[in-house]
Amino acid sequence: MDRKDGMGLRAWWLMGVAGGLMACGDPNVVAEVGKREVSKGDVSAFIAARSARDVPTATQALDALVDRSLLADEARRAGLDKDPGVRARLRTAEREVLAQALLDQRLAAATDEAKLREGYTASREKWVRREVHVRQIMVRVPPGADEATRSRLLSRINGLYARLVGGEPFETVAREGSEDTVSAPRGGDLGPVLEGQVDEGFFTEAARLGKGERSRPFATSFGLHVLEAVEPVRTVEPTFEQVRGRLEAETRRDAQEALMKDLRERIPVTRHPDRLETGASEGQGPRS
Known part of the structure; x- marks a missing residue:
């Protein structure tokens, strides 16, 4: 070499x-x-x-x-x-990935910790809620119950209420007769409950009670109830941590609506709905 x-x-x-x-x-x-x-x-x-x-x-x-x-x-x-069908699917995948990437970027910027706290401070009054602290006795009513079943269950809650009128402690009757498996072992105590956390009719009845007062039996979509107020109704201002989830969800929704409004105003869109039927075959994918 x-x-x-x-x-x-x-x-x-x-x-x-x-x-x-x-x-x-x-x-x-x-x-x-x-x-x-x-x-x-x-x-x-x-x-x-x-x-x-x-x-x-x-x-x-x-x-x-x-x-x-x-x-x-x-x-x-x-x-x-x-293939036209495959190309349509590729465009769909690209469109979805890019759209989600933009949403993730913009919504993350709108919902960082500092901005959420600013939003909470600016709207503190909006988060003020009434709070009740009650015990309950509940008899469940199955969805779609017939009149005979409803009548039997009404007799049951009236019987439990009669025991209260007769002088038995609320906690005893709740432990023995309430069908709410969470509160019954605690003598019916639900703990503090904020407005909006429970059925509206339930909260309305609870908010009418002064400390130590009891309601008569009443119905909600969940069943039949008797309540006793542990504390009188009061107005509370939830902490940032308590409302953070709802505040973030609302902020994300508002930010997305604002983004879409801006895009619709800046980017021209022309629709051709009359062409949908004739062009539908493009997305059917490859044929054998």
Whole structure:
């Protein structure tokens, strides 16, 4: 081998090494399938999309992504990426991913901790609620109960109420006769309840009672009740932590409505509903 040939072989070897380094040098690339790459971000996205009951390991996710990439590569070679139905599905996937990414970005900015606290401070009066603290005796009424069943259950709650009128302690009657499995063991004590947390009719009856007063039997959509007030009704201002969930939900809804209003005003939209039937076949996918 002369010097010229040796230099040529060395050049080819250097080019091969350089190519290998270029292909494998990106630390974010975890696999190459044909001419396409699988990145760490692909693996993370794949894992995030799985259900909480079936979370794969990173290695399992990579194996699955390689398999799907092989299938996708073969689909391109078969020309399926040119099929109108497949193209429509690809556009749908892209549209949904981009739309959700924008919503996540904008709504996260609108609902960070500092802005939520600002919103709470600016609307403190809005969160003021009445609060009651009562004991209850409840008899459940099944949905769709007939008149005979309702009459029997009404007799039952009236019998429990008669025991109270006869002088038995409310706690005793509640433990023995109430069908609310949560409050009955506590003598019927529901603890403090804010307006809006329970049935409106229930709260109205509870709010009428002074400390130690009892209601007569009354009905709600949940059943038949008798109440006794542990404390008189009072007005309370919930803490930020107590209303944070509702405040965040309302803020997200308002931010999304504002975003959509802005987009509709800035981006022209032309609809062609008359073309829906003639164009519906485009999204049917490949036919055999």
